[in-house]
Amino acid sequence: MTVAPQRPAAPGAVGTAHTRVEGRDKVTGAARYGGDIPFDGLAHGVLVLSTAARGRILSLGTGPVLGMPGVLTVLHHGNASRLTTDYVGMLGVPPDPTAAVFQHDRVPHAGWPVALVVAETPEQARAAADALTVTYDVEPHDVALSADRPDAYPAEGHMPGTTEKGDLEAELAASAHVLDEEYTTPEEHHAMMEPHVATARWDGGRLDLVDSNQGITWVADELARMFSLDPSAVRVRSEHVGGGFGSKGVRAPQVAAAMAAAALGRPVRVALTRRQMFSVTGYRSPTVQRVRLGAGPDGRLRALEHVSLNQTSTVYEFVEPGAGVARTMYDATAHRTENRVVRLDVPSPTWMRAPGEAPGSFALECALDELAEKCGVDPIELRLRNEPESGPVSGLPFAGRNLAACFREGARRFGWDARDPRPGVRRDGRWLLGTGTAAASFPAGTLPSTAAVTAEADGTFTVRISASDIGTGARTALTLIAADALRVPAERVRVHLGDSDFGPSGIAAGSMGTRSWGWAVAAAAEDLCERLVPGGTVPPEGITVRSDTTQAIAALAAKERHSWGAQFAEVAVDVTTGEVRVRRMLGVFAAGRIVNPLTARNQLVGGLTWGISMALHEEAVRDPASGGLYGADLAGYHVATHADVPAIEVDWVDDHDPEDPVGIKGIGEVGIVGAAAAVANAVWHATGVRHRSLPIRPDRVL
Ligand code: MOS
Numbered sequence: 248m249t250v251a252p253q254r255p256a257a258p259g260a261v262g263t264a265h266t267r268v269e270g271r272d273k274v275t276g277a278a279r280y281g282g283d284i285p286f287d288g289l290a291h292g293v294l295v296l297s298t299a300a301r302g303r304i305l306s307l308g309t310g311p312v313l314g315m316p317g318v319l320t321v322l323h324h325g326n327a328s329r330l331t332t333d334y335v336g337m338l339g340v341p342p343d344p345t346a347a348v349f350q351h352d353r354v355p356h357a358g359w360p361v362a363l364v365v366a367e368t369p370e371q372a373r374a375a376a377d378a379l380t381v382t383y384d385v386e387p388h389d390v391a392l393s394a395d396r397p398d399a400y401p402a403e404g405h406m407p408g409t410t411e412k413g414d415l416e417a418e419l420a421a422s423a424h425v426l427d428e429e430y431t432t433p434e435e436h437h438a439m440m441e442p443h444v445a446t447a448r449w450d451g452g453r454l455d456l457v458d459s460n461q462g463i464t465w466v467a468d469e470l471a472r473m474f475s476l477d478p479s480a481v482r483v484r485s486e487h488v489g490g491g492f493g494s495k496g497v498r499a500p501q502v503a504a505a506m507a508a509a510a511l512g513r514p515v516r517v518a519l520t521r522r523q524m525f526s527v528t529g530y531r532s533p534t535v536q537r538v539r540l541g542a543g544p545d546g547r548l549r550a551l552e553h554v555s556l557n558q559t560s561t562v563y564e565f566v567e568p569g570a571g572v573a574r575t576m577y578d579a580t581a582h583r584t585e586n587r588v589v590r591l592d593v594p595s596p597t598w599m600r601a602p603g604e605a606p607g608s609f610a611l612e613c614a615l616d617e618l619a620e621k622c623g624v625d626p627i628e629l630r631l632r633n634e635p636e637s638g639p640v641s642g643l644p645f646a647g648r649n650l651a652a653c654f655r656e657g658a659r660r661f662g663w664d665a666r667d668p669r670p671g672v673r674r675d676g677r678w679l680l681g682t683g684t685a686a687a688s689f690p691a692g693t694l695p696s697t698a699a700v701t702a703e704a705d706g707t708f709t710v711r712i713s714a715s716d717i718g719t720g721a722r723t724a725l726t727l728i729a730a731d732a733l734r735v736p737a738e739r740v741r742v743h744l745g746d747s748d749f750g751p752s753g754i755a756a757g758s759m760g761t762r763s764w765g766w767a768v769a770a771a772a773e774d775l776c777e778r779l780v781p782g783g784t785v786p787p788e789g790i791t792v793r794s795d796t797t798q799a800i801a802a803l804a805a806k807e808r809h810s811w812g813a814q815f816a817e818v819a820v821d822v823t824t825g826e827v828r829v830r831r832m833l834g835v836f837a838a839g840r841i842v843n844p845l846t847a848r849n850q851l852v853g854g855l856t857w858g859i860s861m862a863l864h865e866e867a868v869r870d871p872a873s874g875g876l877y878g879a880d881l882a883g884y885h886v887a888t889h890a891d892v893p894a895i896e897v898d899w900v901d902d903h904d905p906e907d908p909v910g911i912k913g914i915g916e917v918g919i920v921g922a923a924a925a926v927a928n929a930v931w932h933a934t935g936v937r938h939r940s941l942p943i944r945p946d947r948v949l
Pocket of ligand 1: 755
């Protein structure tokens, strides 16, 4: 068969709308998720979580449980294999001990994994897990986050805790307008559709694991380190993923399944229940943020301080970097940001939906709105007057900062110019109406990846990359990127992903997935194109070319590289019931080249939807008495549902990162940033009342 690469006369696949290549499989049930893949001789493990909020395990009543029907074993700190945990993984951080299960008898929080009961069937395992009695030496616990905790400290680690320049107090004193307010956001949970699940099998000395993850290489790397295996002795597969939102790294299920499979010499699956996810898979820390702004009469910032306090567990320091967004968004003569953290007897928080930027932008973008009111300047104009020339903290040039273009286009589409700035003056029957806006940004990062592209003898092409498509449409985006690089129609390209045997790649997180993988796919495909001789023959085994972007990414110029957005919301507020309804939202983004407008729109609409959810619904309430959560399920933990989501429009302005082979920046998370602030600012405009604590519940509106 001959292959004659031809430059397409028509525009390429990138930039045109394509439905998901796996869409039919998903809607017909043919797509197999982590818990669907059959294994011969499969046993089932169910985690037992601590009911104590702090203390030590005194005893586990394993005897009676081992006599229950179908029960095969009970793993716990007294019999589990020892893991290696003193390492720094590929993301530059040590492992969260919550995943390294059963290594000691200490209980650091309610809902800590204390045992795994393994049985022939899931039902037998669940019954036995429910029957397992655990006694504890209980110690007093402390789960109360507050702004004045004396044991809070500035975060260190891989992100600087504190940045400062200039004399803050002097600039505040010299400012015509000063704002000093506290903003709070509650504990929030990922609440993705598919719970965590892992199935492990040992084949000789090789660990074969099927799970649902946001980073094939990441999970494989962590498991290799924990179990002291050569990286080649671990295979991780994750073919379809029903959402992650930051929680699907290495977690207790993968580790417990691997331990149990080794102990029993047969495959073991560990699936979490929805309730278990609320304490073993991370969450977004609540934040208490203080923003101080000082501006001249024209609204130009002289002073900006953003301090964000978050909580973490006693076993792991995770910092929700709420103050980080101020380092990108606005400059001031005096500029100070600080991320603080306090260790409580709570589960470890983790990355969740624009970590840092989502809660940080709520505080900062509401503060800007309040400052605009004080200055008598339109909120968009205030932001435009404060557009920095370069990174406010880094001093680095921006790799394209098209925020103003987003605001201009957004204002036009939303009808912003007709807005009466006075609050509380528009009515629609029992509803008070208001509109609000906010800015958004999210870093555009890249992680090294490898990919392989094969020219098949039948004229088609196969891409292999260990990416995870967590529902974003990554598989489809990579198909389009490969098609353009190969100069063939998308129908001739098939993408296989979700298998660590395809070589290392970046994670499906940090809005970096498509950019990181697309770079590797484009590089391999371009290289393959060069090697295919027009009119030449392809052998039966095909011709395969591999890429590795490590060096190209290391050579990227140091710049402030971000995606940008302008968010708009219109709300209706019934002040007699406290009900807030979002009527419409618009987000306009500058997020690099858009690979697939259909799935990109989907991702961004999802981001705005989560913004509504954050503004009005989401709140996990911790019970000080038990140390656990009230209503740890999707009945008690409210997320925006279809009835809460009105007309949402998203669009983008032309944007292109010239340093990315495809021009991509990233759209994963920028959609949620600023969205909650836009809603809160609209609620103020409707009612004249500022809401500085999320969610804006009816009882807070009344
Ligand atoms: Mo996202 S919180 O980086 O999965």
